[in-house]
Amino acid sequence: MTRIVSSPALTRRSFLTRSAAFAGALALPTIPATSPARAAATRDVTLTPAPAKAALVGAPHPETAVWAYDGRIPGPEIRASRGERLRITVENRLPDPTTVHWHGLRLPNAMDGVANVTQPPIAPGERFVYEFDALDAGTFWYHPHHASAEQLERGLSGVLVVEEPEPLRVDRDLVWALDDWRLDPEAAIVEDFGNGMDMSHAGRLGNTVTLNGRVPDALAVAPGERLRLRLVNVANARIFALRFEDHAPMVVARDGHPVTPHEPPDGIVLLGPGMRVDLVLDCGGDPGARASVVDVFPREPYRVVDLAYGETPLRDSPLDASLVLPPNPVPEPDVASAERLDVVFEGGMMGGMRGGPGAMRTMMMRGLAWAVNGAADDGGHGLPPFLTVASGRSVVLDLVNDTAWWHPIHLHGHAFRILERDGAPEPHAPLADTALMAPRERMRIAFVAEGAGDWLLHCHVLEHQAGGMSALLRVT
Ligand code: C2O
Ligand code: CU
Numbered sequence: 001m002t003r004i005v006s007s008p009a010l011t012r013r014s015f016l017t018r019s020a021a022f023a024g025a026l027a028l029p030t031i032p033a034t035s036p037a038r039a040a041a042t043r044d045v046t047l048t049p050a051p052a053k054a055a056l057v058g059a060p061h062p063e064t065a066v067w068a069y070d071g072r073i074p075g076p077e078i079r080a081s082r083g084e085r086l087r088i089t090v091e092n093r094l095p096d097p098t099t100v101h102w103h104g105l106r107l108p109n110a111m112d113g114v115a116n117v118t119q120p121p122i123a124p125g126e127r128f129v130y131e132f133d134a135l136d137a138g139t140f141w142y143h144p145h146h147a148s149a150e151q152l153e154r155g156l157s158g159v160l161v162v163e164e165p166e167p168l169r170v171d172r173d174l175v176w177a178l179d180d181w182r183l184d185p186e187a188a189i190v191e192d193f194g195n196g197m198d199m200s201h202a203g204r205l206g207n208t209v210t211l212n213g214r215v216p217d218a219l220a221v222a223p224g225e226r227l228r229l230r231l232v233n234v235a236n237a238r239i240f241a242l243r244f245e246d247h248a249p250m251v252v253a254r255d256g257h258p259v260t261p262h263e264p265p266d267g268i269v270l271l272g273p274g275m276r277v278d279l280v281l282d283c284g285g286d287p288g289a290r291a292s293v294v295d296v297f298p299r300e301p302y303r304v305v306d307l308a309y310g311e312t313p314l315r316d317s318p319l320d321a322s323l324v325l326p327p328n329p330v331p332e333p334d335v336a337s338a339e340r341l342d343v344v345f346e347g348g349m350m351g352g353m354r355g356g357p358g359a360m361r362t363m364m365m366r367g368l369a370w371a372v373n374g375a376a377d378d379g380g381h382g383l384p385p386f387l388t389v390a391s392g393r394s395v396v397l398d399l400v401n402d403t404a405w406w407h408p409i410h411l412h413g414h415a416f417r418i419l420e421r422d423g424a425p426e427p428h429a430p431l432a433d434t435a436l437m438a439p440r441e442r443m444r445i446a447f448v449a450e451g452a453g454d455w456l457l458h459c460h461v462l463e464h465q466a467g468g469m470s471a472l473l474r475v476t
Contacts (some may be wrong), residue, residue: 007260012421021379022151024132025410038356039219042085043085043087043378044089045076045088046089046090047070047086047142048069048092048093049067049068049069049094049100049144049218050067051066051067051094052067052068052069054429055191055214056208057156057187058210058214058269063103063180063187064183064187065081065189065405066154067094067240067418069156069157069158072158075142075157075158075159076158077157077160077161078142079161079163080134080162081134081162081165082134082136082137082162082165082328083133083134083135083165085132086132086134088131088247089128090127090128090131091263092125092126093124093177094124094151095122097146097147098132098144098151099114100142101113101142101145101412102132102141103141104141104255104276104433105132105135105140105413105470106134106135106413107133107413107451108451108453109413109453109454109475111130111132112197113130114381114456116146116380116381117472124262128357133330134162134256135328136415137162137165139232139253139255139446140160140162140276141157141177141232141234142157143156143157143158143234149193149236149466150194152234152236153236157179159230162256164326164356166326168228168280168321169321170226170227170228170319171314171319172225172228172453173230174230175230176211176212176305177211177315178209178211178231178235178238178246178377179209179210179213179235180205180209180210181210182204182205182206183206183208184433185433186406192211195303196367199466201405203236209304209330211304211406216304217306218305218308219308221310222283222313222314223283223286223289223312223314224282224284224314224315225282225283226283226318226319227281228252229280231269231271231276231277231278232275232404233271233274233276234449236432236462237273237461237462237463238273238403239271239272239294239406239436240270241270241271241295241297242293242295243268243269243294243296244291244293244295245292245294247265247285247291249263250262250323251264252323252324252325253278254276254277254278254431256278256328256433257327257328257430257431258326258327258475259430259431262434263278268296268451272330272408272434273408273434273462277457278409282318282324285307287311288308291306291308292304292306292363293306307318308327315344318349327417328342330431332448333396333448337394338393338395338396339389339393340396340397341364341386342373342398342400343399343471344373344400344402345370345372345399345400345402345437345469346370346371346402347368347369347376347468349369353371354374355374359371363376368398368467369464369467369468370403370464370467371468372386373386375426375471376469377468377470378468380467381454381470381472383471383472385454385474386470387473388475389475390449390476391449392448392450393447393448394446394449395447395448396419396444396445397414397416397445398442399435399442399443400407401439401440402440404439405439406438407437407461407469408459408461409436409457409459410433411455412455412457413450413453413455414447414448414455415433415435416432416447417429417431417444417445417446418428418430418435418443420440420443420444421441421444423442432445434460449475450472450475451475452475453474453475454473455473456471456472457471457472459470
């Protein structure tokens with residue numbers, strides 16, 4: 001019953017113990033974020049990706065051979081305070097080269113962890129030290145950015161939480177890392193990574209959904225309890241559309257960044273791969289009640305997890321406390337003076353290319369299926385940038401999904417505002433780093449280009465990325 005509850009708590013405790021051993025008292029979050037002492041604080045972390053075993057499905061099924069950070073699925077939950085500096089040593093004990101990308105963080109380009117763009121891959125037995133300031137509070141995550149379709153599917157990912165100087169008042173703050181696995185009857189990972197079928201369709205959809213690395217049963221809650229749920233979709237391709245039966249979750253942050261608290265449209269929390277949503281959930285059920293969280297994305301609906309109410313209420317009426325998070329210091333784009341560009345995504349099954357059938361054929365002969373503005377990236381990232389822009393310049397991109405498929409589009413190193421979809425203003429104009437586009441949809445985003453270097457813009461369906469759906473934004 002308490003599996004889901006205990007896992008993040010344990011992770012956090014052991015993480016704090018470990019980091020305290022490395023960094024001493026400085027790592028303990030006892031200094032207010034605004035004091036000069038805090039600005040100098042560095043939190044030291046070591047991450048060791050290596051082969052491991054994980055009880056994903058649970059008895060009577062055998063354990064699954066995985067690749068994991070520090071032997072855990074998901075990897076250790078890294079917690080920092082806003083303004084703190086993180087120094088993360090990655091020791092590669094995998095049989096293959098790897099890198100670590102800090103998804104959603106605004107950081108120096110050299111720390112972005114993209115193999116062959118910002119650094120050479122870390123060879124087996126080698127180490128690399130990532131060091132950057134946690135500029136923004138929020139829910140972020142980390143994963144390899146080398147052979148991503150294989151390495152994430154084998155289990156490499158973890159959640160990074162940057163805490164606000166004044167956190168929301170809640171009873172519990174829980175991470176839900178949602179993943180999807182393609183397992184055989186022995187609970188072993190089917191090793192058909194990046195096959196052409198997955199690549200040209202919806203990506204690698206599995207047959208087993210896990211929450212924090214386990215097929216979950218129920219989350220024990222108390223009547224009246226207020227939860228902050230940090231949902232993170234770490235799956236290669238599965239889109240979650242979560243409905244909380246008999247509950248009215250409030251969205252308080254998108255991809256880490258605060259948003260005007262609101263109920264999700266139609267009560268459904270839509271979460272494409274790479275995306276995060278922070279919810280505040282008031283548990284208003286009766287003692288002993290049970291309610292399901294169901295994935296209703298158009299295919300077979302299924303139960304993700306149950307909320308199981310205990311007998312003892314925590315309080316009688318909902319907690320009376322604000323849901324508004326303090327803003328992050330993200331620069332606001334000036335739309336009027338911005339550099340403007342269309343970015344057209346093409347290809348895939350039942351799609352086409354503006355260059356005609358010949359262009360599509362040439363691409364598929366290279367083992368690729370998708371293109372961005374006519375060019376397909378074979379993973380070497382050797383293509384010229386789709387846009388070169390000076391640091392500090394505002395940029396408006398009109399993203400055009402000219403395909404028959406959904407795509408969560410991720411921009412590295414920036415938080416962009418979603419301004420419009422299909423010409424209609426996006427409610428709350430949220431900040432995001434990954435935005436889900438429906439088939440044939442257009443989406444207008446705006447941001448201030450920051451940090452000299454090459455930043456990836458790609459689909460976070462990792463088989464689509466491997467299939468060419470990736471491009472470079474160059475900031476000078
Ligand atoms: Cu979550 Cu380019 O990555
Ligand atoms: Cu895609």
